[in-house]
Amino acid sequence: MTTIAHLHTEVINIILCDESVSFKDIMSLAFSCKKFYNLLTTxxxxxxxxxxxxxxxxxxxxxxxxxxxxxxxxxxxxxxxxxxxxxxxxxxxxxxxxxxxxxxxxxxxxxxxxxxxxxxxxxxxxxxxxxxxxxxxxxxxxxxxxxxxxxxxxxxxxxxxxxxxxxxxxxxxYPEKQQILEKAAFILAQWYQPQKCMSYLYVSTSLQKIAEQVLERLKNKYPAHPIFSISEEQLLLWADNNIDDNHWNSIEGRQIIESLCIVLYNLGFRGTTFCKYWNRRYILEYSCIDCVLQDKIGTTVVMATIYHSVARRLGIRCDIIFHKLDMDYLLCWRAKYLFYNSHTTNLKEKECFCIDFRRNEQTVSTNYCPIINSAKYGINEYTKESPVKVMSYMNSDLYFETGNNEIRQSYLELRSLINQIHF
Structure with a gap:
């Protein structure tokens, strides 16, 4: 009579891998004889x-x-x-x-x-x-x-x-170079959604996929762009670290920024404010980067974080600033940073542009690319906000825009933790 002991090892393995077979079932079989014990425990x-x-x-x-x-x-x-x-x-x-x-x-x-x-x-x-x-x-x-x-x-x-x-x-x-914004946004999203099963891999993979779509658009429109000669190691370095300056000249950088804005616009990403949404569900959804990457609508500071994180993967440095007159967040980009204060004669390297997430259709191009010359905002010069400061902004937004006691308690605890360590 044929028994399980006569079956080929691969067949036994297929049977035991079935989801209906429990740990206890496998160990019971292992203890039935020396052959199965040696086979299954190794x-x-x-x-x-x-x-x-x-x-x-x-x-x-x-x-x-x-x-x-x-x-x-x-x-x-x-x-x-x-x-x-x-x-x-x-x-x-x-x-x-x-x-x-x-x-x-x-x-x-x-x-x-x-x-x-x-x-x-x-x-x-x-x-x-x-x-x-x-x-x-x-x-x-x-x-x-x-x-x-x-x-x-x-x-x-x-x-x-x-x-x-x-x-x-x-x-x-972390050293500031390793304080990348999407990690700060992910930690904050976890903090306010403690019972949600979340994955940083989902966030980083989503941002990488957007970066790949930007590269695809660049290749179609600017096939000679030097980004296509960049090594895989360099791209990985940009993905994991903040960068001090743009890797490209003003024309090459502008091509990347415009392609990035158009890709994100075409994907449906939109910035919003809380004023119309006093429901706790919407406040959390629009403030948590995992939800924004899925639903494509978020607060201006989270949208700025997504743009910033994709741009960094492409060798572009951007800075998030809080515009006091508008009481909102902008993403600023200039062709060069390290030599900005030098007496350069290249005016293009002194240009500063803003991405305003509330004005997707008030643009300088016909492709719905929300890039606006910063002179319109009176901020040709600005002070870069640190990643920790941006994290504090994200936290404060939730406190001031909701009367929910649970959210406010979470805000106070996270603010205290940030202040104890950093400020």
Missing amino acids: DNALWRKKFYQRWPHLREEYDEQLRLENKGFLEQVKAGVKCKKELWHYLSLMSGEDFYNDNFDADFTIFHSLFDPDKGASFMNYYFFVNELRSLLTDPPMESDFILRYCAEKLFSYLQHYRLRKKVHEFLN
């Missing part, structure tokens, strides 16, 4: 597949941190299962009566040793706990688990902000 590809079946949202974080720990996926599966047991044990120990108290303030510090690498925990534990809590909160509630869910919500929010405080601290202590 098959890293199998356990990698099962790992991402169980924790699909961990792929980005795990792949990013893989080099830090030399462990196979079976070890990671065991760690994940252990974290799940520890989490449920911790939740079960908490007093149910406290959850009916509006002033509930559990001491979550005793939980730190289970997820904080500074306390000896594996870096993956945090992601295991967050994943389990998110699953609990997204499952349909049962009548008997309301208290447990309330506790899970509190713990989930605590874990998210605990880690985000560290991310803010790390960002503010």
Whole structure:
């Protein structure tokens, strides 16, 4: 009689990779005989597949941190299962009566040793706990688990902000060259949406795709542009670092900027203000870069961040400024920065242009490219705002434009954190 032991190894692997087969099923088979034990406990590809079946949202974080720990996926599966047991044990120990108290303030510090690498925990534990809590909160509630869910919500929010405080601290202590604006915008979006499953990879990939569309337009219109001789290494360097000056002369830079504006306009990106949208849902959507990249409408400071981040990937330096007369944000660009104060006779290198996101149709071209000579704003000279200052602007916008207490509390905490570290 043919049994599973007679099947080819590849066939067994295909069966075990099915989503209906659990970790317990595989280990039960492994302990059935020495052959299966040796086969299944050393098959890293199998356990990698099962790992991402169980924790699909961990792929980005795990792949990013893989080099830090030399462990196979079976070890990671065991760690994940252990974290799940520890989490449920911790939740079960908490007093149910406290959850009916509006002033509930559990001491979550005793939980730190289970997820904080500074306390000896594996870096993956945090992601295991967050994943389990998110699953609990997204499952349909049962009548008997309301208290447990309330506790899970509190713990989930605590874990998210605990880690985000560290991310803010790390960002503010980066050299300014590495304080790229999309990272600041992403941290802020996470801060105000702590229960949302977010990915910085989504933000960086979206910006890169826009940059590639700009390059495609440039190639069609200006096939001899020198950007096409730039190395891949240089493009990657621009993607990960702020730049001090433009890599191009005034004509080449203008061609890139105009192409960028036209591509983003044609994609449907539009700037807006809060005055017509006093609904909390819209305020968050228009202020969080992940939502703006998806829905194509955002506040002027987030729109400026997107333009700035794509331009940087193409060797263009732009600066975000707050225009006090208009009480709004503009993106400024000039042909050259480092030698701007020198006595150059090239007037084109002294030109300064603004991109005004509220005036997409009041443009200097027929292609809806919102580039306006800065002389119209009286700002031929300006002071560059630092990435941290722009982050503070983003935070302040949410505070002043909403009466929502939850948002205001988040604002005050983030403002305090920024001020403690940076100002």
